[in-house]
Amino acid sequence: MPRVCYFTGARTTTGNRLRYRGRAKYLGGIGKKITSCTRRTFKPNLQTVQAVVDGRTRRLKVSTRAIRQGLVVKPLRRKYASTRLLAASE
Numbered sequence: 001m002p003r004v005c006y007f008t009g010a011r012t013t014t015g016n017r018l019r020y021r022g023r024a025k026y027l028g029g030i031g032k033k034i035t036s037c038t039r040r041t042f043k044p045n046l047q048t049v050q051a052v053v054d055g056r057t058r059r060l061k062v063s064t065r066a067i068r069q070g071l072v073v074k075p076l077r078r079k080y081a082s083t084r085l086l087a088a089s090e
Contacts, residue, residue: 003046005063007071010044050075 004011019036023029045064049072050057057075066072 003043004061005044005046005066006051006060007066008063010046010063010065012044013042015040015042 002011017038017040018034020032021035022032025031046061047064047067048059049062049067051060051062052058052073052075053060060072062072
């Protein structure tokens with residue numbers, strides 16, 4: 001299973017890690033200079049959760065942003081109905 005969010009499609013992206021030296025101009029220096037530039041990766045915060053998709057319970061890798069937005073519908077753990085109602089329906 002790849003490192004991709006099922007709902008938002010968030011995946012590993014790349015960028016640069018910059019290292020600076022010097023003093024900022026507004027602090028009286030001559031400005032900050034970049035002394036090194038290396039590649040780095042940004043990884044999404046993925047969690048493996050059980051979610052209901054098309055009426056079926058599945059294990060999915062989901063980003064925490066999708067969980068906070070309410071895109072994940074978790075399955076019911078118990079049937080919270082009275083036993084009298086359950087007996088009457090059977």
